[in-house]
Each structure stands twice: as C-alpha cells, then as structure tokens.
Amino acid sequence: MRRSPAATSASLSWFQLRMLAPLIAVASVAVGLPLVYAFYLSLTDFSLTQRGAAELVGFANYGASLTNEDLWGAIGTTFTYVIIAITLETILGLLIALSLQKQEWARDLTRAMLLAPMFITPIAVGLTFRFLLNDQLGAIPFLLDSVGLNYDFLGSGKALLTLAIIDVWQWTPFMVLLLLAGLESIPKQPLEAARVDGASAFYIFRRITFPLLIPVLSVAVLLRSLDALKVFEYVYATTRGGPGTETETIQYFTYQTGIQFFRLGEASSMAFILLLIVLPIIVFLFRRLDQRASK
Amino acid sequence: MTSRPAGVVRGIFLATALVIVLFPLVWVTLASFKTPQQLNDPSLLFFLPSLDNWRFILDGGILEAAGRSAFVAGVTVGVSAIAGSAAAYVISAYKAGGTLTRFGILAAQVLPPAVLVFPFLTIAYMTRTNDSLIPLIFAHLSFVLPVVTWFLIGFFDSVPRSLEEQARVDGFSRFKAFLLVVLPQVYPGLGAAIIFGFTLSWNDMFYGLILTPTKSAILPVAIAGFNTFRGVELGSMSAAILVAVIPVVIASFFIQKRLVQGISGGAVKY
Numbered sequence: 001m002r003r004s005p006a007a008t009s010a011s012l013s014w015f016q017l018r019m020l021a022p023l024i025a026v027a028s029v030a031v032g033l034p035l036v037y038a039f040y041l042s043l044t045d046f047s048l049t050q051r052g053a054a055e056l057v058g059f060a061n062y063g064a065s066l067t068n069e070d071l072w073g074a075i076g077t078t079f080t081y082v083i084i085a086i087t088l089e090t091i092l093g094l095l096i097a098l099s100l101q102k103q104e105w106a107r108d109l110t111r112a113m114l115l116a117p118m119f120i121t122p123i124a125v126g127l128t129f130r131f132l133l134n135d136q137l138g139a140i141p142f143l144l145d146s147v148g149l150n151y152d153f154l155g156s157g158k159a160l161l162t163l164a165i166i167d168v169w170q171w172t173p174f175m176v177l178l179l180l181a182g183l184e185s186i187p188k189q190p191l192e193a194a195r196v197d198g199a200s201a202f203y204i205f206r207r208i209t210f211p212l213l214i215p216v217l218s219v220a221v222l223l224r225s226l227d228a229l230k231v232f233e234y235v236y237a238t239t240r241g242g243p244g245t246e247t248e249t250i251q252y253f254t255y256q257t258g259i260q261f262f263r264l265g266e267a268s269s270m271a272f273i274l275l276l277i278v279l280p281i282i283v284f285l286f287r288r289l290d291q292r293a294s295k
Numbered sequence: 296m297t298s299r300p301a302g303v304v305r306g307i308f309l310a311t312a313l314v315i316v317l318f319p320l321v322w323v324t325l326a327s328f329k330t331p332q333q334l335n336d337p338s339l340l341f342f343l344p345s346l347d348n349w350r351f352i353l354d355g356g357i358l359e360a361a362g363r364s365a366f367v368a369g370v371t372v373g374v375s376a377i378a379g380s381a382a383a384y385v386i387s388a389y390k391a392g393g394t395l396t397r398f399g400i401l402a403a404q405v406l407p408p409a410v411l412v413f414p415f416l417t418i419a420y421m422t423r424t425n426d427s428l429i430p431l432i433f434a435h436l437s438f439v440l441p442v443v444t445w446f447l448i449g450f451f452d453s454v455p456r457s458l459e460e461q462a463r464v465d466g467f468s469r470f471k472a473f474l475l476v477v478l479p480q481v482y483p484g485l486g487a488a489i490i491f492g493f494t495l496s497w498n499d500m501f502y503g504l505i506l507t508p509t510k511s512a513i514l515p516v517a518i519a520g521f522n523t524f525r526g527v528e529l530g531s532m533s534a535a536i537l538v539a540v541i542p543v544v545i546a547s548f549f550i551q552k553r554l555v556q557g558i559s560g561g562a563v564k565y
Binding site for chain 2: 013015016019020022023024025026027029030031033034035037038041046048092095096099100102103110111112113114115116117119120121122123124125127128129131132136137138139142169173177178181201216219223226227229230232233236237250251254255258259264267268270271272274275278282283285286289290
C-alpha cells in the first residue's frame, strides 16, 4: 500500500503528540490543575480554619478585594517599587554594559563577578542587607557614622526606596547580561562608517547603538518588571510590610491574607486580580519574543 | 580606539561597581568567622577566625535542609529536562502546538506564584502530603519546566533541519533522529538549561515557606528561620547564607554566556 500524503502528515502529528505528551501531562498537573482550582477557590468562602465544606459565593471575593483599600495600597506600593527599581537598573545596566563591552583587562573575570548577584537566593540577599543596614552591627551605618551622617534606611518614607535599592543590587546584573549580549550582536559596519565620518561617540550611541538596542532593552525591561512585581523575599527579610503598611507589596499582602489570616478564597481572588494586571505585559513580551524568534 | 581619559573614567566606574557587588559578599564571609563579641564591631577586618558558626549550622540541620533543596531541585530539573527537550524539539522543528503552546510556556514562567500556591496548599492538605516535598516538587515544576522548555526551543532553533533529514535518509526513525542526532547538538544548551533550572528551584523561598514550613524545610526557608535577628545568630546566619550562595554562584560561571540565548528563547544570541 502506498502511503498517501495525508497519512504521512497524520503520522507526523502522532509523533509530535507523543513528544509533547510528557510536557502536557506534567504541565496539566503542575500548572493547569492548580490554576483551575485557584479560580474555583476564588469563588468560594474557603478558609483554612473553617470546618465544613466551602460554599460558592460567586464573585463576592472579587467585589470585596476590589473595594479593599489595603489591596489598592499594596498595588500602588508595588508599582512604585517596580518603577524605581527598573529605572535605576536600566540606566546602570546600560552604563555597565557599555563599559564592559570596551573593557579588555581581566574581561571574563570582571563579567562573571559583576553578574554574580542575580544567581543568589533573594532571601539571602534580603537578610544580608538587613544585617548590613543594622544600626548597631551593620557596616553601612558604621561607615556613614564615621563621616557624621545618620540615615534610617528602614524608617518611614525611606524603607520602600531601600527595598528598591536592594533589588537594584541583585538584578542590575540581569540587565547587564542581556544588554551586553545585545551590544555585541550589533553589526560593526554602521559604527565604523559613522566613526570614519567623524561622528562623536555620543552621537553614534544616540543615533545608531541605542536604536539597535531597543528590541533587547524592551525584552529585558519587560522580563525584569514581571519579576519585580513578585517581590516578596526582601519584604519578608527586612520590613515585614512596615513601617505601618508602607512596604506591603501585592505578593506579601496576598501571602498575609491567605497564610496568616487563612482566607484562601479572598487571597485567590487577589491573585487573579494580579494576574489580570500582568497579563497585558505577558502578551506584549510574547509578541516581542515570538516575532523575533520566527524571523 | 577610545581616548585615555574615557578609559580611566570607565575603569573607575567598573571598579566602583565591582566594590559594590563584592562588599556585601565579603562582609557576610567575614561575619561567618566572627564570634558574637567580634560581631559587635563592624570595623573589625582582621581577627582570629572562629569556626564556631560553621560548626553550629552544620550540627543544626542546615546540611539536611541543603540536601532536601538539592533533592527537590534535582527531581524538578530531571523531569523538566526529559519532558522539556522532547516537547521543545517538536515545537521548534514542526511548530507543534502552535502559538498557544508557546504563549502558555512563556506565561507559566512569569505567572505570579501567589496564583498557584493556595491550590497546592489545599490539595496537599486533602491528600495528607502537607509539609512533605511532593507538593513542593510539583510547585517548582510549575516554573522550572516552562523555563527549561523555553530555553531548549531557542537552542533547537539554531540546529539546521538538514541534520535530521539526513538521519531520516540514513534510516533513523523520527525518535532516533531526535535522540541520537539532533539532541547531542544542543547538549551545551541543555546543560545550561539544567543548571539554570536547578538554580531557580534551589533559590525559591515562597513556595517552600508555605508548603514546607517546618519539618521538611528547604534551604531558603531554613535561612529565613534566622530572621529572629538576635545578635548571637548573625554569625551562623552568615554561614548558612554562604551554604546557599556558593554552589550556585560557582555553577553560574559556566552558563552565563548561554543564558542570554536561553532566556530570550533564541531571539538574542551572544
């Protein structure tokens, strides 16, 4: 029997299906099931302390969460944090990447050391900074004190900025990594041509390098933003949301609602509200990456 | 090429960045060798190192916690490498599953853990696996599997299709062509994906804090336990931090170059 083209393509998809099957099976249990269950939870009054079965309450949790001023406060705090951190990381990351690109001496070692923070577990970073910033035992207040300065890093009005700076310490390397790769993949000819024509270094950067870097830069900013929105460990290690509720971020607030106050239904509705907020960013990121990958 | 003053400015700038990066790490290393009295003096740089903190944490269960972390990370990344490489190959070569599959893989990587953690907790209670490593492994699979798969799609994209076609002409089945011809081409990428996936699982505290808070605490949760912040415990906390930091920082040195290609799904090459 001759195989028809249709049979060939059918066997192809059978092969594809078998290859995809392990991923689909694991992802259904690890992502699909909990996602559906989380949505179900968000529609119930489920609570860890309650005996008896949870009852469906429709969208009551969503109504409660959306009118919860503390949740909006946490969303505002998180966005302030993300904007401060990502802005600083982008500027510093770009400067460091540009410097590293031209640096020859101990090149690989310098790069490896500068990138190290992004591989450290964030709770260790948070606790290290809490230790460094401690008024009696920390090195930073000690150094400031020796020049006659006094600054309360985790005090009111300053704590959120301090948390953002911790983020900058840990994650600027991520920006550097991506931007350096972006810089090194820029074709050399236009740069050479501009230099021969006598263009200044700043002009070359502004008119050639920077525009060519924008695709990588936008991917880096989107990835970092999605990650920074999930900030939890620094808050847990240093301020626990304080002073007052100044540093209560979305992830920390949801954790408190679900784990400390046992209100899982309400916490799940908050998580879905967060998901709705980040979904457009994810779609935007996907379009950037997928377009470029299929080129 | 560049002028001298620009080079000097660049050198000073990079040196400053290096000092800022290394200072906290050096500080923690010093603290891990200090006695409680010596910890009271932040300016103390030269002192007779004491191994008390290290002895204390090694007796105090940090190694067991590190073992549990390594076990969870190992199982998670093992499953991810097998399921991920098979799927990534057909996604790259045949666009299998279409746009929706690729979007799902990206979205799962960046999904806020607050969405999935409460179902994992309630399912763990229902199946009486709470405070065990089983729900934690599934929780870690929820982000390590998509990351590893995403990495590998990018690496498979850079393997020429002609290799597989030649293997088919030589009489290999589709699966054998994948396993024996195409997969070896991405071994370096697979290695990078495995190390990165391991690091992601090893570094996660959020799921561990909620799913294994006490008797099966993994390393980041055990470290967070030092958060009581009595002066006496700062030295041991520093030693515990180093136990968590040193292995992954060393491993990261080997994968930094491939990381960009992986993270961007092949969109940016280094």
